[in-house]
Amino acid sequence: MIDPAIRPATKLDIPTINRILNHRDVRPTIGMPEAGPIDISATFDQFIFLLFSRSLFMFEAIDAYSVEVHSAVVPEDRGKCAIDAALEGIKRTFLNTPVVLFLTKHSNEQKEAGVFALQCGFHRIRATPTMTYWAQSLEDWLARHNPKSLEAEIEAGGHIPKFQYAYTRLAHLFKETECPQSPLSLV
DSSP: OOOOOEEEOOHHHGGHHHHTTTTTTGGGSSSSSGOOOOOOTTTTSSSSSETTTTTEEEEEEEEETEEEEEEOGGGGGGTHHHHHHHEEEEEEHHSSSSOOOOEEEEEETTTTHHHHHHHHTTEEEEEEESSEEEEEEEEHHHHHHHHHHHHHHHHSSSHHHHHHHHHHHHHHHHSSSOSSSSSSGGO
């Protein structure tokens, strides 16, 4: 089994990122495949890429506290390898950054993406005829992975200040009457 350890990408990894994004089993699930090959050279600095094994996760900042995450996982890494890497990436992000909310989405034709989101702890927040939207907050993650820490924090004074942001954003997502094309439009 290949080690699913993840690491942030640098500009030296751009050829590797392009190779993964254009992989024959990944490219059809990203954006508009008919647009041709993807080259992130010009937009690399707009994202954070986490590489693992032969695949990657791409974080797109919505604001200082929330990110939209995209997965580009080759068939050889699907399953336990990708799940372990995703869980580690989520953990590192929640524990080492101000991020309190992950958002993701997928085409309803990509049923396996929904299963992957569930396996990584996301909750479905909205579905349209063509897309499904998911979220995972810091509080969700703490309740599953470190409930004693969450209980102690609540006993010590109520909500952790970071949580209030996640509650506000999730409340806004649930109140939307029409689903946007991207969670980015909710900012």
